[in-house]
Amino acid sequence: MNASDYTKMGVNKSVLVDELERKSENLQSRRTFLTASGLLAATGAVATGALSKAVSAATKETAGQPLPLPADFATAAQTPPEVPKLPMTGATLFARACKAEGLAALFCCPGNYTVTHAMAKIGIPVYTGRDERSMSHAADAFTRATGEVSATSGTEGPGFTNLISGLANAKAARTPVLFIASNKSVREEDAEVAIQLMEQESVTSHMVKWQKRLVNAHRNHEYAAYAFRQLKTGVPSPVHLNFTAEAGDEKLKKPGDIAYNFDKCLYRTEAKPNPSPAHVVKSIALLRQAARPIIVSSTGVFYSKAWDALRQFAEKTQIPVVESGAMRGQFPDDHPLSATCSPDALASADVVMLIGQYCMPSIGEYAFGPDARYIRIDPAAEDIGRNLPIEVGIVSDEKAALEVLVQDAPAMRHDAWIAEIMAARKKFEDENDAMYQQVLAYKDAVHPGVIAKELAEFLYRGNIPKEQTLIGSGGFGVARYTRRWLRAYRPAQIVNGQYQFGTVGADVGYAVGAGIAVKEGHGVQAAYKGHPTITIMGDAAFGYSGMETETLAKLRIPAIIIVYNNNAWGTWYLQADEPRVVPMHLFQENIRYDKMAEALGANGIYVTKPEEFTPALKKAYKTAVETSMPTVINVQGKKEYWQREKFPPGFLGKVEPGVTSYYH
């Protein structure tokens, strides 16, 4: 076994080995409160020899010491993957096809046993958590962070329904995730035999690019091919497979039992749609007429890996680029042509080239003014012209179109326009600085502006290479501040939170998926393998998925979770003058999410004053680097900070596209 095999099991080898060696002699206590609460007893059953010592040494502070992992993790990591051979079940046949397709990861909870077990046995990396919903968000974030297809799974009935929020969010974000749910036998259909039988396709029909109920194991390879054709071509989106018991259990005995048993190079193509010359000519003509053209680089630029072509095209034509989409960084924020942090300039654009903008804004949702004319580049002809009227539509893979445009477009100059973009960027940064100075005056809790500014200082102007750290940019109210300061300097450095669908509570799941992506160095995260990640969220979100902190700890993910804890849902302030309504939007005050994290095997830090935030961040980062363990920084805020009359600037809005956008 090598380190990679360990990590694919979700285990950091060095941490694991150290742990096993230490187990009988060095398992020091968790905190006193853990002992008192009996949590150690609950978790210690897997390391009984260590448990009594741990309990007896309970008075020593051992922050950062992980809870013991069952020895089964090491056993699993040392067990070589199986090579599927006939006879095999339908589930194994399907898993074999997924492995051949390079399925990068499966995030799930126990359930859908035949399929998920088959995947684990043949060596597809499987990561399990506490709730299917969070695991579906993990898969979404993994794919958005890497560009690689991942999968998530739920068992029949409630496991399947738990996946729905993640599926809807993945659909809105156009994330190519394979959603698999098991189902009962076809023979039991409509009969309410036993439990958990449920028809699935009507539930997911509007949330997927393609769906299929599998009933015949002989065709599992064929339908895997259908699924991956959909996942790896055109506009990305999720695919749903409903795995009946027949499709999973049935045994296949001889090669002839497998229908359409082609290799992937025979059942799908890597070819991409290319632009028509006439439409390229029209686009270039429109751009040449423009005084203030701009490019919107969105999700499709990421999935088609078009960032180099985009940069060449922008530099040759001197056309500024503003980002939108489910992930950011394909065009670096510090590039002289970046308009991502120049919201005030956007209304000046007269020609807008939308590239890979799958989630289409309607008129007025983007900052471009009524005089702007639009060019759209998209692989799906049927989508061009939706919502925004366009003057030229180019049906093409984004990278293919940009490569042609680089060749065909003449060099251009837009000096005055670029100067306007730069001035707007400076104005935006100046506004941010002024905002930070303003909120520093609030000392009784931590204002989100402090988190935003100081996080940016730490990430981009400290000792860490600015392009290194992946950010999960979530939250509701807090995000209105953090997005103003967060920057992206390389592809998928920012995973743009609950993009488009706005699911509250996805964030710890995102931290799991994005954390695995970076920890294992998948896809575009390869150069940043093993580095800590940071995810920001509100306390409402943490309430949904905080238990996945245990998953972060179990998988030894060096993640930092920043919880903005203002004791309320983000919605409370709109009801502030409705006394009978306000309590509906409030929690108990000053909840110790940090202690919850500690109880779950992670680290916790409670920050109650502005001056404590940066030291806490540094400590959490150091812990992540040195131990590969997660930390929850529970930042105590104050709900009244959203009230602009009392605490200006109060709750902020946003301008799209660009640094603050997350609707489109």
Add this chain to the structure above:
Amino acid sequence: MDKQSSAAAQSARPHAARHLCLDQNSAAADGLDAVDAVLNDYATRSVFQDYRMKRRKNGTGEYNFGWLYGQPFTLTCDLRHKRLLLIDLLPGVQRDSRMHKQIKAFLKGRAGAGVPEHRRVDPKRMTVLARAREGLVSLELTLAQADCEAYALGARKIINLAHELFLYMNEYWADYMWQTFRLGME
């Protein structure tokens, strides 16, 4: 005489705006037509929906169209006072309230020297006000000149200013915009 024009009808005379300024004998009517041509161009490009113009006997024009967030908008053009008015643009804004003051400051800032020329409200050519009456803010643009070129520029300017004002409101008064235009709270 009242006149109804629609985007479809206007498209039959796409070059009308180009010739308006050549007609020196009917400056008043040309001003309304100049505004009509500008707005009709937006309609032709589907920026506006259901665009209609009414010409009134008193020398004013009323222009109706659907635009941002699917809302109906009404613009009037008063030739006697050289005034364009986007009526009742923002509801629920009390006169001299904090929001009203900020809107006024925003509009005043549009005439600042630091604003790019193509976005700037040139005080030599026009002035802009946020008029609050009975809780409704209207955007009022008064021209310095009465020629059709000025009216065309004014029409384009007031539409762009409305767009920028909505951007500003979305950035700093998001809650108001959600509640007023049913944009959803997330």
